[in-house]
Amino acid sequence: MVDLDLQRRTELTDRVHAAMPGVLSDLKDLARIPSVSLDSFDQAEVDRSAAAVAALLEAEGMQVQVVREGGRPAVIGRIPAPEGAPTITLYAHHDVQPPGDDADWDSPPFEPTERDGRLYGRGAADDKAGVMAHIAALRAHGGRPPCGVNIFVEGEEEIASDSLPAILDKHGELLRAEAIVLADSTNWEIGTPALTTTLRGMIRVVVTVRTLDHGVHSGIFGGAVPDALMALIRVLASLHDDAGTVAVQGLSASEASDLPYDEARLRDESGLLDGVGTVGTGSLLTRMWTKPSITTIGIDAPAVDRAANLLVPTARAKVSMRLAPDQDPKAAYELLAQHLREHAPWGAQLDIQLDDEGEGFAADATGPVYDAARASFADAWGTEPVDMGIGGSIPFVAAFAERFPDAAILVTGVEDPDSRAHGANESLHLGEFEKVCVAEALLLERLGEHRG
Numbered sequence: 001m002v003d004l005d006l007q008r009r010t011e012l013t014d015r016v017h018a019a020m021p022g023v024l025s026d027l028k029d030l031a032r033i034p035s036v037s038l039d040s041f042d043q044a045e046v047d048r049s050a051a052a053v054a055a056l057l058e059a060e061g062m063q064v065q066v067v068r069e070g071g072r073p074a075v076i077g078r079i080p081a082p083e084g085a086p087t088i089t090l091y092a093h094h095d096v097q098p099p100g101d102d103a104d105w106d107s108p109p110f111e112p113t114e115r116d117g118r119l120y121g122r123g124a125a126d127d128k129a130g131v132m133a134h135i136a137a138l139r140a141h142g143g144r145p146p147c148g149v150n151i152f153v154e155g156e157e158e159i160a161s162d163s164l165p166a167i168l169d170k171h172g173e174l175l176r177a178e179a180i181v182l183a184d185s186t187n188w189e190i191g192t193p194a195l196t197t198t199l200r201g202m203i204r205v206v207v208t209v210r211t212l213d214h215g216v217h218s219g220i221f222g223g224a225v226p227d228a229l230m231a232l233i234r235v236l237a238s239l240h241d242d243a244g245t246v247a248v249q250g251l252s253a254s255e256a257s258d259l260p261y262d263e264a265r266l267r268d269e270s271g272l273l274d275g276v277g278t279v280g281t282g283s284l285l286t287r288m289w290t291k292p293s294i295t296t297i298g299i300d301a302p303a304v305d306r307a308a309n310l311l312v313p314t315a316r317a318k319v320s321m322r323l324a325p326d327q328d329p330k331a332a333y334e335l336l337a338q339h340l341r342e343h344a345p346w347g348a349q350l351d352i353q354l355d356d357e358g359e360g361f362a363a364d365a366t367g368p369v370y371d372a373a374r375a376s377f378a379d380a381w382g383t384e385p386v387d388m389g390i391g392g393s394i395p396f397v398a399a400f401a402e403r404f405p406d407a408a409i410l411v412t413g414v415e416d417p418d419s420r421a422h423g424a425n426e427s428l429h430l431g432e433f434e435k436v437c438v439a440e441a442l443l444l445e446r447l448g449e450h451r452g
């Protein structure tokens with residue numbers, strides 16, 4: 001499946017190049033639709049973007065349906081496999097994150113704008129460029145790829161894909177394939193493509209601490225009676241040791257790949273302030289990709305400007321824990337809850353609620369489909385792809401892996417380290433984007449040559 005003659009390779013590369021102006025124009029049209037899937041935004045826009053995606057897929061000659069199982073609309077397009085050829089399912093999502101404050105953007109979030117070889121706009125990268133990469137690959141093949149192609153464009157990835165399992169239950173047969181490309185991740189750096197082979201899982205809990213029946217005067221009772229915030233701070237502080245390593249015992253952890261990633265790059269990418277050190281132990285990528293981490297992401301306590309001289313009776317915190325790729329979230333929850341209970345000081349009452357959970361992912365990144373993908377990336381970039389991890393979680397990856405255990409699952413993406421997905425000034429590197437499209441067109445060709 002790896003061999004592909006030079007002439008055909010050149011032909012497909014040229015066709016993608018010729019298709020790029022149209023692809024870019026369609027991408028801009030999609031990115032103008034503010035398809036924010038969060039409840040508090042106008043959901044008619046998500047419907048409108050589903051319809052726009054459906055129209056694009058129909059124009060490629062696909063059989064298209066818009067499906068919805070209690071959540072946001074997803075679009076399924078299909079081109080059946082030629083006799084004896086395998087089928088590939090290509091995933092992307094058409095919903096986007098909220099734009100945040102317009103003032104933080106250098107150009108309006110929903111008016112895609114080109115500057116210095118990048119396209120700026122909410123969804124310009126995450127993940128409307130993923131949608132257009134799949135369409136570009138089809139266009140390179142004149143809408144008649146040598147393998148079966150399903151395109152599945154989800155409408156609620158940014159709100160955790162809640163109805164995706166129901167969609168896969170009801171319509172999964174339409175998406176059955178030998179290979180599944182989930183194009184919602186990132187490449188390693190400009191000029192170096194990557195396959196994402198591990199993702200961390202996650203759990204989120206809400207911890208409520210109670211020490212008093214009601215708030216009382218801090219001058220009168222302070223010193224003898226613990227307030228809830230005092231207890232909560234102790235509990236939260238117990239979650240890390242002095243080096244900032246997760247102190248919850250029994251969690252799984254493993255070593256990440258040895259890709260070069262030094263502290264200077266981490267400081268640059270994360271905006272770590274001068275003089276502030278890193279936390280944890282082991283290589284930086286191991287800390288971010290394959291070991292657990294714990295972050296307190298919110299605390300309910302009296303606001304500073306309204307604070308009274310009071311011992312507060314109740315305080316709560318939301319704690320997010322990222323898990324090693326192979327960690328079972330339920331088991332991690334039990335370990336975290338046990339740790340929290342054991343570290344509640346002075347008999348403070350603790351209530352712990354599981355707020356959310358998501359499985360990690362560790363690909364078996366071997367076999368003919370992976371070989372074909374790596375060869376296609378190498379052709380498109382002129383350099384071999386690397387295997388990388390992501391410290392974040394992508395709930396839908398586990399949903400696909402569970403539903404299609406026999407398929408080779410490839411996590412690819414259009415982003416690069418400067419894409420700022422979810423942030424202000426999200427952008428797509430247009431040179432890299434064309435390579436993503438070429439790689440996918442070549443992958444379809446290689447799969448098509450692999451007749452069963």
Ligand SMILES: [Zn+2]
Pocket residue numbers: 093126127157184
């Ligand atoms: Zn995304």
